[in-house]
Amino acid sequence: MTVDADLFARIQDRIAIVGIGHLPFAKDIGRPIADTAVEAIQLALEDAGLQAEDVDGMSMLEMEDTHEVSIARRLGVRGLRWWSKISYGGGASCATVMHAAAAIASGMASTVVCHRARNRGSRTSRPWSQERVLVRDDKALHTPWGLIRPVDVIGMWAHRHMHEFGTKREHFGNVAIAARKHANRNPHAMMRDRPLDMATYLAGRVIGYPLHFFDCCLETDGALACIVTSVERARDLRRKPALVHSVAQASGPNPVHLANYNNTRTMETTSVFCAKLLWERSALKPADMGCAQIYDAFTPLVITGLEDYGFCKRGEGGPFTEGGRIELGGALPVLTSGGGLSEAYVHGFNLILEAVRQIRGTSTNQVPGCRATLVTGASGVATSALVLRGE
Amino acid sequence: MAEPLHPDYPLPDLDDPIMRPFWDGARDGKLVLQRERGSGTVHWPPKPMYWKGGDRLEWFQASGRGRIYSYVVGYEPFLPAFRDLLPLVMVLVELDEGPRLVGYMVNATPEEMRFAMPVRVVFKRLTDRVTLPVWEPAR
Numbered sequence: 125m126t127v128d129a130d131l132f133a134r135i136q137d138r139i140a141i142v143g144i145g146h147l148p149f150a151k152d153i154g155r156p157i158a159d160t161a162v163e164a165i166q167l168a169l170e171d172a173g174l175q176a177e178d179v180d181g182m183s184m185l186e187m188e189d190t191h192e193v194s195i196a197r198r199l200g201v202r203g204l205r206w207w208s209k210i211s212y213g214g215g216a217s218c219a220t221v222m223h224a225a226a227a228i229a230s231g232m233a234s235t236v237v238c239h240r241a242r243n244r245g246s247r248t249s250r251p252w253s254q255e256r257v258l259v260r261d262d263k264a265l266h267t268p269w270g271l272i273r274p275v276d277v278i279g280m281w282a283h284r285h286m287h288e289f290g291t292k293r294e295h296f297g298n299v300a301i302a303a304r305k306h307a308n309r310n311p312h313a314m315m316r317d318r319p320l321d322m323a324t325y326l327a328g329r330v331i332g333y334p335l336h337f338f339d340c341c342l343e344t345d346g347a348l349a350c351i352v353t354s355v356e357r358a359r360d361l362r363r364k365p366a367l368v369h370s371v372a373q374a375s376g377p378n379p380v381h382l383a384n385y386n387n388t389r390t391m392e393t394t395s396v397f398c399a400k401l402l403w404e405r406s407a408l409k410p411a412d413m414g415c416a417q418i419y420d421a422f423t424p425l426v427i428t429g430l431e432d433y434g435f436c437k438r439g440e441g442g443p444f445t446e447g448g449r450i451e452l453g454g455a456l457p458v459l460t461s462g463g464g465l466s467e468a469y470v471h472g473f474n475l476i477l478e479a480v481r482q483i484r485g486t487s488t489n490q491v492p493g494c495r496a497t498l499v500t501g502a503s504g505v506a507t508s509a510l511v512l513r514g515e
Numbered sequence: 516m517a518e519p520l521h522p523d524y525p526l527p528d529l530d531d532p533i534m535r536p537f538w539d540g541a542r543d544g545k546l547v548l549q550r551e552r553g554s555g556t557v558h559w560p561p562k563p564m565y566w567k568g569g570d571r572l573e574w575f576q577a578s579g580r581g582r583i584y585s586y587v588v589g590y591e592p593f594l595p596a597f598r599d600l601l602p603l604v605m606v607l608v609e610l611d612e613g614p615r616l617v618g619y620m621v622n623a624t625p626e627e628m629r630f631a632m633p634v635r636v637v638f639k640r641l642t643d644r645v646t647l648p649v650w651e652p653a654r
Contacts, residue, residue, distance in 0.1 A: 261531070269618050386559055391615075
């Protein structure tokens with residue numbers, strides 16, 4: 125049985141994100157995610173002009189899980205007939221929309237809530253701070269040697285990139301500063317009032333050499349949701365639909381969770397494989413993107429992401445960030461809400477919401493005439509990506 | 516006897532049948548890897564023996580030599596179990612046999628580290644059951 129190309133044709137521009145919502149981001153939101161998820165979904169439904177009774181499907185991230193049935197009950201959903209939980213943290217964000225689109229295109233559901241609620245602003249709630257004896261499965265391949273924190277796992281890629289291609293800290297700094305400048309114009313961003321310049325960036329303390337303080341994303345409590353339905357349904361709703369143009373999920377060959385260093389001879393990230401599928405299914409090309417929301421748990425991931433998704437050649441991601449190219453007004457603004465680095469780190473779900481705003485024309489960092497935008501999940505882990513466009 | 520280990524040290528599960536030969540080898544002071552008889556293709560991470568080509572799999576003692584493919588340095592006390600090892604130079608070693616293994620350095624300072632620098636395996640006994648293959652400069 126081959127992949128059902130026809131299913132992707134039935135998704136392309138025929139499924140849409142019609143509502144978005146999120147609670148104010150916070151260091152400590154003070155409520156459990158089982159509660160914040162429900163309110164975020166209500167906000168997204170309100171934004172769309174839909175009722176809980178219209179919802180019959182739900183997709184979400186698996187890490188730090190929330191439960192479909194309790195959310196459905198609290199929302200007042202009549203009954204779910206399809207749901208999906210997706211693994212691998214930041215790799216899963218765009219896959220929530222992909223699974224929803226597939227469910228709608230294949231008739232398993234009509235209106236799907238995709239959401240992410242996450243409380244990790246406080247130090248002790250981070251999974252890597254809770255390692256205990258007897259690590260199993262993929263973790264046994266790296267944690268016994270102390271390679272546990274994501275900053276160190278990604279630092280291996282970053283350092284190799286610096287060595288092989290001459291990528292400099294200043295290139296990472298360009299990413300951090302672009303994200304921060306955009307956040308400074310986004311009233312929802314955690315870092316809205318905190319400017320960042322290169323001198324401050326370079327003076328950041330080392331976290332895991334070669335990565336430093338401002339290379340790392342925030343840790344944020346947040347709850348976000350979007351509503352996915354058919355384009356026919358979308359046309360009756362109040363918002364300009366953001367059409368799902370292309371979707372992909374990919375693990376790459378020989379994958380290992382996190383310490384994924386053996387899947388190719390050249391240490392390409394999982395994003396390479398995801399990008400290949402995404403663009404094969406797309407009538408649009410990287411050059412058609414008005415901006416890009418590239419997953420940014422750490423600044424080097426944006427540089428490799430620019431390469432992986434075809435905005436520049438392998439090794440040219442560093443120089444690509446120069447001269448304001450990735451800032452608003454540049455050729456390819458990235459992370460126009462501030463991203464995980466400066467808006468909120470919520471496993472990249474905020475990147476989906478910002479992409480929808482760019483298609484609607486309502487971003488506080490609006491790219492003029494943005495007709496299409498890319499959203500990506502975490503590279504390194506099994507991941508996902510999404511192209512949205514306007515009608 | 517091994518030095519007393521921090522109670523939160525993330526020890527590997529030795530009862531994982533797929534990884535057991537690796538950990539058994541380390542306890543005997545050998546770096547062992549899995550390969551296919553005939554083609555010699557080395558599998559890392561190892562395959563289960565019930566894999567479709569499992570009858571062709573064998574474990575063998577590797578050279579214990581490789582080169583630094585990448586490295587990161589932890590300076591701050593991030594986990595109590597690793598506090599005594601700081602600064603901890605965590606490495607990705609490209610073995611002469613091909614695979615890249617995660618490890619950490621002994622007998623080397625962060626300043627001495629270089630890309631492509633040759634390293635050789637040494638063994639650090641953590642408990643009576645667990646020995647960790649780690650790396651030192653091959654001078």
